[in-house]
Amino acid sequence: MKANKGRTGILLSMLAAAASSVLFTGCQTSIGGQTLPSATYLDDDVQYFPAGPEFKLTNQVEAGRKYQLEQEQLRGGGM
Numbered sequence: 001m002k003a004n005k006g007r008t009g010i011l012l013s014m015l016a017a018a019a020s021s022v023l024f025t026g027c028q029t030s031i032g033g034q035t036l037p038s039a040t041y042l043d044d045d046v047q048y049f050p051a052g053p054e055f056k057l058t059n060q061v062e063a064g065r066k067y068q069l070e071q072e073q074l075r076g077g078g079m
Contacts, residue, residue, distance in 0.1 A: 055061075
């Protein structure tokens with residue numbers, strides 16, 4: 001009889017450990033190659049970053065052109 005009580009205690013403690021690890025760590029699923037952290041991922045806000053210009057230094061090039069144009073105007077060659 002005592003052996004059955006010992007096995008039951010071990011079985012219950014293992015079951016409790018497995019259940020607590022599932023409850024405290026969350027569930028991850030893999031759908032379409034994405035690892036989704038929980039079942040509520042559909043409720044999250046979508047972050048969308050629109051594509052920027054291909055040439056990353058557009059503002060610097062434009063500032064350089066403005067500077068050259070101002071220098072030409074100061075020298076009197078722009079008119």
